[in-house]
Amino acid sequence: MKLMKATLTNCFLLKIYSIIINYLNLNVGVVLRFKCTSCGQAVSVDDGKPGEAVQCGSCGTVLKVPKPFEKGYIIGDFCVEEHIGSGRMGEVYKAYQETLVRDVALKVLDNDMAEHSEHILEFFKEARVAARLNHPNIVQAYSVNEEGGYYYLVVEYVFGQNLRQLIDDRGKLPVNMTIRLLSQIAHALDYAWTSEGLPHLAVKPENILIDSKAQIKISDIGLAGSRSRFSDGDYKYSSPEQILNLKADTRADIYALGITAYEALTGNVPFDGNIKDVNKKHLEEEALPIKELNPSVPKDLVTVITKMMSKHPDDRYMSFGDLAKDLRLLRRYAGDMSTTSSFSTKIFKTRFSFTEKRNQQRKKSLRLQAFTALVTVMLLIGIIVFNSDKSVDKTVKVDKGDKKRLAEFAVLSQSIDKSVSSVEAFTLFKKIEAFLARYPSSPQAEECLEWREAVLEILIRERRQNEFFSEESTLAEEEEDDLLANSEQGFVSQDLGELALQSERDSMRRDILRFYLGRKASTELLTFLKNSEAYDPIWSEQMTNIIVQANEVRNSLVDEDSSLQGLLIKHGKDEVEVRSIKSDILMGVVDGELKSLSLSTFGLKSLESLLAISSEFPREGALSLLFWYRNFQKCKLNEGVEMSEFEVFLVDEANRMAKFDFENYLNEAKNSWQRNEAGSARAQIVALKKKYETSDLYKLNKKRVDSLEEKIKKSVSRRGKK
Ligand SMILES: Nc1ncnc2c1ncn2[C@@H]1O[C@H](COP(=O)(O)OP(=O)(O)OP(=O)(O)O)[C@@H](O)[C@H]1O
Numbered sequence: 264m265k266l267m268k269a270t271l272t273n274c275f276l277l278k279i280y281s282i283i284i285n286y287l288n289l290n291v292g293v294v295l296r297f298k299c300t301s302c303g304q305a306v307s308v309d310d311g312k313p314g315e316a317v318q319c320g321s322c323g324t325v326l327k328v329p330k331p332f333e334k335g336y337i338i339g340d341f342c343v344e345e346h347i348g349s350g351r352m353g354e355v356y357k358a359y360q361e362t363l364v365r366d367v368a369l370k371v372l373d374n375d376m377a378e379h380s381e382h383i384l385e386f387f388k389e390a391r392v393a394a395r396l397n398h399p400n401i402v403q404a405y406s407v408n409e410e411g412g413y414y415y416l417v418v419e420y421v422f423g424q425n426l427r428q429l430i431d432d433r434g435k436l437p438v439n440m441t442i443r444l445l446s447q448i449a450h451a452l453d454y455a456w457t458s459e460g461l462p463h464l465a466v467k468p469e470n471i472l473i474d475s476k477a478q479i480k481i482s483d484i485g486l487a488g489s490r491s492r493f494s495d496g497d498y499k500y501s502s503p504e505q506i507l508n509l510k511a512d513t514r515a516d517i518y519a520l521g522i523t524a525y526e527a528l529t530g531n532v533p534f535d536g537n538i539k540d541v542n543k544k545h546l547e548e549e550a551l552p553i554k555e556l557n558p559s560v561p562k563d564l565v566t567v568i569t570k571m572m573s574k575h576p577d578d579r580y581m582s583f584g585d586l587a588k589d590l591r592l593l594r595r596y597a598g599d600m601s602t603t604s605s606f607s608t609k610i611f612k613t614r615f616s617f618t619e620k621r622n623q624q625r626k627k628s629l630r631l632q633a634f635t636a637l638v639t640v641m642l643l644i645g646i647i648v649f650n651s652d653k654s655v656d657k658t659v660k661v662d663k664g665d666k667k668r669l670a671e672f673a674v675l676s677q678s679i680d681k682s683v684s685s686v687e688a689f690t691l692f693k694k695i696e697a698f699l700a701r702y703p704s705s706p707q708a709e710e711c712l713e714w715r716e717a718v719l720e721i722l723i724r725e726r727r728q729n730e731f732f733s734e735e736s737t738l739a740e741e742e743e744d745d746l747l748a749n750s751e752q753g754f755v756s757q758d759l760g761e762l763a764l765q766s767e768r769d770s771m772r773r774d775i776l777r778f779y780l781g782r783k784a785s786t787e788l789l790t791f792l793k794n795s796e797a798y799d800p801i802w803s804e805q806m807t808n809i810i811v812q813a814n815e816v817r818n819s820l821v822d823e824d825s826s827l828q829g830l831l832i833k834h835g836k837d838e839v840e841v842r843s844i845k846s847d848i849l850m851g852v853v854d855g856e857l858k859s860l861s862l863s864t865f866g867l868k869s870l871e872s873l874l875a876i877s878s879e880f881p882r883e884g885a886l887s888l889l890f891w892y893r894n895f896q897k898c899k900l901n902e903g904v905e906m907s908e909f910e911v912f913l914v915d916e917a918n919r920m921a922k923f924d925f926e927n928y929l930n931e932a933k934n935s936w937q938r939n940e941a942g943s944a945r946a947q948i949v950a951l952k953k954k955y956e957t958s959d960l961y962k963l964n965k966k967r968v969d970s971l972e973e974k975i976k977k978s979v980s981r982r983g984k985k
Contacts, residue, residue, distance in 0.1 A: 295411075296337035297329050305337055331413065332356055332371065338410050340938070341369055341417060350469075352486070357420055360405075363934065366420040367405060371413055383414055386486075390416050392459060393485030395946050397928075400451035402472065402482040406943055421480050426468035426527065434530040435557055438564060441527045444471065445567075446590045447479040448520055453583035456513040458953065461485050464511060466519035467500040468526065498538045503574050506542045513583060514576040521571025521579075528564075529556035533572070546574070563593055671698055672707045675714070925951065925960055932971055941979045948972055 295311035298304070302322035311317065313330040329336045332354065336343045341358040344366075348355045353373040360367050372386065390407035397403065403419040426444070430436065436444075448471065455461040463470075463484050472480045498506075502518035505511045526532045533550030534541045550572065553565050567589055573579045580586040675698060678691055695715045699708060932947035948968065955961040961968070 295328065297326075298335040298337060298342050299324060299326060300335060301326075331411075338369070338413060338415065339406075339408050339417075341367060343369065350483075358417075360417075362938070366422070367417050368402075368420045370416045370418065372415065386414065386416075389486050391942065391946065392461065394943060395459060395950050396455055396461070396484065397950055398451050398454045399478065400447045400480055401455065401484055402480045404485070406940060418482070419480075421472040421474050421482070423472055423474040426471040426473065426523070429473060430468055430527055430530065436527040438528070438560055441524055442564065442590055442593065444473075444479050444527065445520065445524055446587055448481055449583040449587040449590060451481050451484075452513065452516050452520075453587060455484055456583065459485075462511065462513045463516045463519075464505070465497065465500075466516045466523060467497045468523055469497075471523070498541050499532045499534065501542070501545060502576070503546050504576055506545055512576070514579050514581070517571050517579045517583065517586060518573075518576075521568050524568050525550060525553060525572065528553055528560050528568075531556065561593075567593065668698075668702050668705055668707070671701075672705075672711075675711070921955075921958075922960060925955055925964070928954075929964075929967065929971065932975070936971065936975050936978065939978070941975050944971075944975045948975070 294307050294309055296305050296307050299306050299319040299322060301324040302319060304319065304321040306317065306319050306321075306326065308315075308317050308328060311328040313328050313333075315328045316325055317328055318325055332338075332343050332346070334343060334345060338358075340360050340362050342361060344357045344359055346354060347357050347368070350370070353371045356369040356371070358367050358369040359365075372383075387407055390404060394404040394406070402421060405417045405419065407414075407416045409415070448466070452463060452466075455463070461484060463481065465483060465486075466481070470482050472482055474480060500519040500522050502511060502515035505515055522533060534544035534548065536544070553560050553568060554562075567586070571579055571586065580589075675691075675694060678694075692715065695711050699711050699715070702708060928947050928951035932944045932951070935941070935944035935947060948971065951968065952961070
């Protein structure tokens with residue numbers, strides 16, 4: 264009885280939902296639309312039958328009415344271009360959204376699924392939650408709708424291939440590529456879990472997409488419920504707790520990603536066979552050691568993957584955040600990732616379990632602070648006693664340098680566990696750096712390195728840098744809209760031009776340019792500068808020289824990174840384009856004067872590892888540049904440049920990017936509202952608030968957010984009345 268009641272309620276809800284959707288969508292059912300193959304205009308036919316001949320109202324061409332989802336078929340705002348694949352939930356098409364001028368992937372639910380109201384309800388509910396996620400490594404969900412009895416989900420189209428295809432093509436993936444992949448997925452799933460409490464529950468190579476810039480994107484996140492209604496999931500990647508029907512959380516995804524990494528590195532899944540055998544193996548058997556199948560995998564990476572694949576969730580990483588931290592350490596400290604590197608071994612002995620140690624360390628830090636304070640007090644007492652009692656044995660006199668060091672360390676350790684804002688974190692970061700530079704081999708250096716890591720994490724992961732975005736927005740709303748309507752590239756160049764002109768130091772200017780040459784902005788920047796009132800011929804000449812040198816480097820690049828090369832060529836990029844993509848990346852680190860440097864100078868093995876660094880933090884691009892900069896510093900090749908000034912610039916850049924991101928949300932919300940998609944508009948506002956509500960950026964723009972929110976509310980209530 265209860266079940267019947269629930270089903271009836273669901274049906275009723277679905278009915279209401281359909282009525283609303285049908286109301287919003289006037290074309291439902293009767294009108295069939297498609298694109299004229301001759302003039303490109305949309306053709307509408309009432310009760311059109313596939314194959315039937317009709318005339319285009321615009322150009323008069325006689326056309327054949329296409330079958331649903333054939334090329335040219337229009338649903339909602341989307342025109343189908345081609346079929347790209349099938350999944351358990353239905354068919355996937357590449358389509359084009361005319362109004363927003365973008366490619367999309369259209370996922371259409373299978374008829375069988377669409378017949379069950381509770382499936383549909385779940386599908387809508389989950390799609391809405393998924394649309395709230397906004398992360399560079401997650402395939403963005405754009406909208407969900409129904410038309411003519413077809414239920415569909417529209418998501419970002421990823422031009423590239425999935426990991427399954429890549430593994431099938433290449434057998435085993437290179438270590439660096441696998442780590443990059445793991446890092447990006449870990450960041451994405453950490454974000455989904457911490458911000459929405461969403462596990463993926465179907466992590467597998469088919470759901471990991473790699474775009475043409477080698478950026479990794481995970482798809483189908485948030486659709487766990489809908490998916491599990493349609494089938495049992497992919498058993499080769501199922502965690503023991505899923506097999507046992509126990510409650511599964513983010514750690515089940517860690518397991519599945521471990522299996523995926525194992526497969527990427529060895530070319531084989533650890534447990535193969537029929538579902539019954541594989542389930543048994545997941546529960547009882549240990550996988551064949553990775554090194555037996557691929558001896559080139561570094562030992563530390565094997566440790567990480569083995570931990571991910573632990574049978575019991577408690578033995579795995581507790582979160583993707585922890586996994587990401589270890590991967591970062593792995594990449595940063597494992598040097599060239601060689602299997603026997605003593606460097607790697609040494610570092611990992613002391614630092615690898617850092618994330619695990621961190622929690623204990625935090626607990627200890629109060630004790631540590633007390634201890635350090637005690638040391639300082641004792642030191643001071645010692646000094647007083649020493650000064651007042653000349654009979655004290657002079658051999659125990661504390662060295663002057665040591666005294667200073669201990670005092671500085673005490674000050675540092677006291678500020679380290681405070682809940683720091685980004686401004687404080689940044690100051691702290693610089694203090695730690697200064698300490699390390701002054702006392703590189705002191706006993707406290709190790710601790711400082713770990714603190715530096717932690718502070719950097721605050722800056723990067725919690726994006727607290729947004730809090731001190733203080734630039735008053737002087738542009739009127741329309742002007743800002745215009746700016747945003749320009750390409751990001753134009754926006755960046757113009758901004759940068761201004762920055763460069765304002766900058767007083769040549770080295771700063773060079774740095775700005777160096778990091779942006781890679782964005783193909785140099786020519787635009789030069790034009791902008793030449794047309795600018797504040798045109799500075801010396802600066803312009805310098806820049807021209809750098810561009811000339813940059814081109815020389817570009818032309819002399821040897822294409823030795825065959826893996827990246829292969830990947831890009833596979834995606835239809837020709838040799839010339841591949842060369843320019845790679846040199847664009849290189850130009851991010853090599854400035855005109857240092858053109859003979861190779862990547863190994865920066866401690867990076869290949870362009871892939873460079874890519875890994877740059878793509879891991881796309882939003883915090885400026886901060887990832889900081890890492891590159893650190894590599895410069897290590898090589899002592901840029902002594903003429905003042906770190907502090909440059910760091911401030913980088914953080915400013917991060918803030919500027921945050922503003923851009925903020926505006927994007929607002930814009931998306933506005934677009935959705937204009938398209939009458941109040942739900943999606945509201946979701947953008949909710950996401951915006953979640954990210955920025957406590958920031959100065961939000962306070963500065965609150966009026967704009969409020970006014971848009973008000974408009975959205977009004978349109979919802981207006982619709983409700985109708
Ligand atoms: N956003 C996208 N951009 C480009 N291709 C995509 C996108 N989403 C899916 N695809 C491709 O479409 C195909 C089917 O994808 P879909 O997600 O429906 O199924 P699947 O991941 O293969 O299996 P499952 O249904 O078990 O998740 C895959 O080959 C996938 O690579």
